[in-house]
Amino acid sequence: xxxxxFVNGQIHHVEDDGQTPxxxxxxxxxxxxxxKYGCGVAQCGACTVHVDGQPMRSCTLPLEIVAxxxxxxxxAVEGAEAEAVRAAWLARDVPQCGFCQSGQIMCxxxxxxxxxxxxxxxxxxxxxxxxxxxxxxxxxxxxIHDAAGTxxxxxT
Amino acid sequence: xxxxxxxxPEPRRRRFRIGCLPIVLVVVAAIVLAIVYVLxxxxxxxxxxxxxxxxxxxxxxxxxxxxxxxIPDLQERSIALFREAGRVLESPRCMNCHPRTxxxxxxxxxxxxxxxxxxxxxxxxEAAMRCSTCHREENYAASGVPGNPKWKxxxxxxxxxxxxxxxxxxxxLDPARSHMNREELFRHMVEDELVAWAWTPGGxxxxxxxxxxxxxxxxxxxxxxxxxxxR
Numbered sequence: 001x002x003x004x005x006f007v008n009g010q011i012h013h014v015e016d017d018g019q020t021p022x023x024x025x026x027x028x029x030x031x032x033x034x035x036k037y038g039c040g041v042a043q044c045g046a047c048t049v050h051v052d053g054q055p056m057r058s059c060t061l062p063l064e065i066v067a068x069x070x071x072x073x074x075x076a077v078e079g080a081e082a083e084a085v086r087a088a089w090l091a092r093d094v095p096q097c098g099f100c101q102s103g104q105i106m107c108x109x110x111x112x113x114x115x116x117x118x119x120x121x122x123x124x125x126x127x128x129x130x131x132x133x134x135x136x137x138x139x140x141x142x143x144i145h146d147a148a149g150t151x152x153x154x155x156t
Numbered sequence: 157x158x159x160x161x162x163x164x165p166e167p168r169r170r171r172f173r174i175g176c177l178p179i180v181l182v183v184v185a186a187i188v189l190a191i192v193y194v195l196x197x198x199x200x201x202x203x204x205x206x207x208x209x210x211x212x213x214x215x216x217x218x219x220x221x222x223x224x225x226x227i228p229d230l231q232e233r234s235i236a237l238f239r240e241a242g243r244v245l246e247s248p249r250c251m252n253c254h255p256r257t258x259x260x261x262x263x264x265x266x267x268x269x270x271x272x273x274x275x276x277x278x279x280x281x282e283a284a285m286r287c288s289t290c291h292r293e294e295n296y297a298a299s300g301v302p303g304n305p306k307w308k309x310x311x312x313x314x315x316x317x318x319x320x321x322x323x324x325x326x327x328x329l330d331p332a333r334s335h336m337n338r339e340e341l342f343r344h345m346v347e348d349e350l351v352a353w354a355w356t357p358g359g360x361x362x363x364x365x366x367x368x369x370x371x372x373x374x375x376x377x378x379x380x381x382x383x384x385x386x387r
Contacts, residue, residue, distance in 0.1 A: 019296075019297070019298060020298075021298050021299065040298075040299060041299050041300055041301065042290040042299055042301050043270060043271060045271070048289075054286070054288065054289070055284060055285075055289055056288070056289055056290075057289060057290050057299075059298075059299050060290050060291075060292065060296050060298070060299035060301045061292070062292070062296060062298070065292065065293070107284060107285075110284045111283070111284040114283040114284050115283055115284070122282075122283075124272075125272075125274055125282045125284075125285055126282065126283065126284035126285050127285075128271050128272035128273070128285060129271035129272070129273075129285060129289065129290070131271075
C-alpha cells in the first residue's frame with residue numbers, strides 16, 4: 001500500500017506494508033541511516049525519532065499510524081535545543097563508538113524542550129531508555145546540563 | 157663392466173604433490189562461498205498465528221456464576237464469587253499495571269519494567285519518557301510491544317501488588333481509593349478497553365482467565381450478593 005509520510009519537512013511517498021516499522025522505512029527506503037537499529041524491541045533507544053515533537057522509538061512505530069504525523073530524524077533536528085546539545089556534545093566529546101548517539105541526542109533535545117533546567121533525576125528518567133554500550137552516561141548527563149546552561153544563558 | 161652400476165632395483169617412490177593451482181582454487185572457492193553465505197538474502201522470522209483450537213485449550217476458564225448457586229449462605233457465596241474474580245485481578249495482566257511503587261512490572265514473571273520508567277504526574281510516564289514513547293494504541297507484533305489507547309498505570313492508591321485479595325477487594329470498594337462507585341466499578345470491569353486488553357495481550361503473554369464477559373458476570377453476581385470481601 002502507498003503511504004505519504006512527512007519526514008524532515010518533506011513529503012515522501014512510500015510503497016510498503018502498513019505494519020512495517022518506521023525505522024525500516026527511514027533507513028532502507030529513505031536512506032536516512034542516522035537513525036540506528038539497535039534491538040528492534042524498544043529496549044535500547046537507538047532508533048529514537050521525533051513524531052509531532054515527541055520522542056518515539058521508530059522500531060515500534062508502524063508506518064500506517066505515522067502517515068499524518070510530522071517526523072523528524074537526527075539528520076534534520078534543529079532549533080535552540082538541538083544547537084545547544086550539538087555544541088555540548090562536541091565540547092564534552094561525548095560519543096565513543098557513536099552508535100547510540102543519534103538516539104541519545106534526539107531524547108536529550110526532547111527533554112530540554114520539556115524541562116528547561118533538568119535535575120540529574122530528570123535526565124536519568126528521560127534518558128533511561130537509551131542504552132550506551134560504551135557507558136558514556138556520565139558525559140551524556142554532563143553535556144545535557146551544559147546544554148541546559150547554554151539555553152538558560154540565551155533566555156536571560 | 158667394471159665401475160658401472162646397475163640401476164637401483166627399488167622402484168622410485170612417487171610422492172603425492174599438491175601444486176599451487178588447487179590450493180588457489182580451494183581458497184577462491186571458499187571466498188566465493190563465504191560471500192554467497194554473507195550476501196544470501198534471508199527472510200526475517202515471521203509471526204505465526206496460533207491455531208484457534210490450540211488457543212482455546214490454553215485459555216484458563218472462569219467458573220460460571222451458576223457454579224456458585226449451591227452456596228446457600230449469601231455472604232459465603234459473595235466471597236466465593238470474588239475469589240473467582242480474583243483469579244483475573246491477580247493475573248500478571250492486571251497486576252503489572254497496579255504496582256506498589258512508581259514503576260510497573262512486566263511479563264508473566266512480573267519483573268521490573270525495562271527500560272526504567274516512572275509513572276509521572278498522570279500515570280502515563282514522565283516528560284520525554286512517556287508510555288507513548290514505545291506503546292502504541294494496539295499491540296505491535298513486529299516489536300512485541302503491547303499497546304492500548306489508554307496505556308498507563310493505575311493510580312498509586314490503587315496499588316495491588318503485595319496486597320491480599322481481601323485488601324484488594326476493600327480497596328476497589330472504597331471510592332476514596334478506586335475513584336469509582338459500585339456502578340462505575342462494574343462498568344470499568346466490563347467495558348473499559350484497557351481492562352479488555354488483559355484478554356488480548358498479544359505475544360507470548362498469558363491472557364487473564366476466561367473472557368471479559370464471564371468476568372463481568374462474576375463481578376455482577378458478586379456485587380448483587382452484597383459485594384463481600386475475603387478477610
